Amino acid sequence: MMDEPRQTLICSRSWTSADSELAFVTRSLAGAASRHSEVVVVVPSPAGSITPDGAFDLAGAGWSGPGEWPAAGHAVRPAQLRGAPTVIVDEADAATLRLAKELAPGRAVAAVAGRPAAPGVRPLRFSGAPEGKPAEVIGVHIPVNPLAAQHRFNGLGFTGYLLVLSDRAGAPEPRPPTEMAAWLTARFPAADVVVIENGSAAVWRGRALRGEVNVDTRTDLWRLLAHAKMTIDLAPGEIVARECVESLRFGTPIVVPSVSAACPHADAGGGMSYRGFSDLLRAVETLGDDEMRAGAARRGRIYADARYGDPVAFVDQVARQLGLAPAL
Amino acid sequence: MATMAREPVPAMKPGAPGDEPPPAMFDRPTDVTDPLPPVRGSEHVASLHAAWGRMAASEAVPETSAWRRVGRKARSLADRGLGRPDREVMANLIRAVDAVAARCDELLERLTSQQVSIDDMATIYGEELTRMRAELARVASRARPPADDG
Structure with missing residues (x-):
């Protein structure tokens, strides 16, 4: 039997x-x-x-x-x-x-x-x-579609932005931005800061809102992750920080809160962690260096693919x- | 088609006492706009000069016949009588337009220069002030006594 x-x-x-x-x-x-x-x-x-x-x-x-x-x-x-x-x-x-x-x-x-x-x-x-x-x-x-890296997100005419995944709940107005995004655009006025919140991407540069477009699908988010200079996740998922892993799988380093499920991903070499706004600005400045960023991107992708890509x-x-x- | 599926985050906690308020945002960008074309070289001013040039050229041809000279004088008197602009008034008007155009171009240059200065100041001072605030916050947090968890 x-x-x-x-x-x-x-x-x-x-x-x-x-x-x-x-x-x-x-x-x-x-x-x-x-x-x-x-x-x-x-x-x-x-x-x-x-x-x-x-x-x-x-x-x-x-x-x-x-x-x-x-x-x-x-x-x-x-x-x-x-x-x-x-x-x-x-x-x-x-x-x-x-x-x-x-x-x-x-x-x-x-x-x-x-x-x-x-x-x-x-x-x-x-x-x-x-x-x-x-x-x-x-x-x-955590699957990703590598084809998303071939074309940038259609709603933006540029790449190499600082991608910020917001920590605000509900459907807040894009202006003013969440606090950490305000610090970023003030400290790096020449950078495009793209804030993802409530299904939309708000673009900030030089402390001014430049525009807003919808982000409707997961593929849209992957395109945004793949073509960012770095991903700053202000409130990573509490179980595995899925978006941070996806970012690393696209070769985009991460900056995340030091007390979060994403911190081990950063500690594995895929980025940096922060405790307050001053740490955040310093981390973004550090990863702004091309060589530092390339190293974090390479290590992060190897780590994410090995751990979460099989x-x-x-x-x-x-x-x-x-x-x-x-x-x- | 999968939705964006970003986990709804819990409501943001209010900042702790003594937390630095975030920098204020601008209502409008401080970018320098594309420069306006100069007024002196504009189509309307150029057309005015071209028309004046044609008038001046046609009257520069000497009248060999006395009848023609008398005819021209009669036309000028008739024009004045009918209220049509005198050549001298037109010449003065064109000079005035040229002067206004020159002044507009000068003001445009000064305004553009000011826009560049404002943008530079907003960018440089804003960046340096933010950097200083971040450094001060870092120094202050190091100087703060550790929280008593006991």
């Missing part, structure tokens, strides 16, 4: 969030896990419901409202879930952990985010090398970290 294939249970509230790094990483994990096991994805939706979503069918275990897990004791185990699956949650919050315990009692839980982790929860790591143990980091595959290695790392059976 053949053994039943292993299963991986993924409990995710963020799965359908199109603009979330948490959703991106969770989906990538699901894809990698599917190479070694059958993946069951559970999202907040009516019990027993099945919603097709590309490669996966999203199973409902019940809900107490849109985006909310069912109340304690009211979760319904999806019919396709059996045995003792490997369990992954996107966020290790109390409600998600309770659901995981109800659907797979007694099973260890791995979490994508939500530190500090609750007892019995194993946080997965996607950035940095904790205490010199790079093997514990999962190099989630889908086969990513699948193997997931299998190893989660204890999934290797493919026959």
Whole structure:
């Protein structure tokens, strides 16, 4: 009698969030896990419901409202879930952990985010090398289209700008710019400072707003990253700093906050980190030197491609970290 | 087509007390605009001179016949009587236009020079002041006692 294939249970509230790094990483994990096991994805939706979503069918275990897990004791185990699956949650919050315990009692839980982790929860790591143990980091595959580097972004008639990924939430007016962008255009008046915010690119030079264009797609962002002199990410993603990795894969060095998931990428040689505005200005001035920038670009690309550019290695790392059976 | 998918960041935290406020932005760029063409060489002034030149050339041909001289004098008197501009008035008018054009060109040159100076000042002083503020902030943070986490 053949053994039943292993299963991986993924409990995710963020799965359908199109603009979330948490959703991106969770989906990538699901894809990698599917190479070694059958993946069951559970999202907040009516019990027993099945919603097709590309490669996966999203199973409902019940809900107490849109985006909310069912109340304690009211979760319904999806019919396709059996045995003792490997369990992954996107966020290790109390409600998600309770659901995981109800659907797979007694099973260890791995979490994508939500530190500090609750007892019995194993946080997965996607950035940095904790205490010199790079093997514990999962190099989630972050794809880019290298063709984006062949042509600059159509909305701008120039390249070699300072690309700033904003740290402002909501839909603020482009004028005045976020504080760090104001410091940059004041300190480097001859430089084009392109601020990405709320789906648009605002161009500043000499402390004056020169224009604004829409940035609609991921490919638009890749073109902007590929043709920038450097990328200054004021608020990198908290799990893997995806845009910083993409920038490095295009050979564009990064400048990032010193306390962020992106700092290990900079520390690996792909750029510099800063603590306040004076550090930021000094970092940009340093990377403004052609030789320094070329070195950071070269090191950053090697690092990013090696760690985050290999889908086969990513699948193997997931299998190893989660204890999934290797493919026959 | 994938959306830009930039993670919505949490609301920016308010700055700590003593944080440097960011530099103010300009409402308009200080760039030097493209220079205007000089007025003296413009099409209208050139046409005026050309027309005057033709008039002067036609009247420079000496009248050999007395009848022709009398005819010219009669036409001049008739023109004056009918209020048409006298040659001398026209000449003065053209000289005045030339003077105004010369003054406009001189003012244009001074204004352009001022624009260049303003742009230079805004750029150089702005950059140096920002650099100084950054250095002062760095020195101040080193001089500040470390935060007591105990």
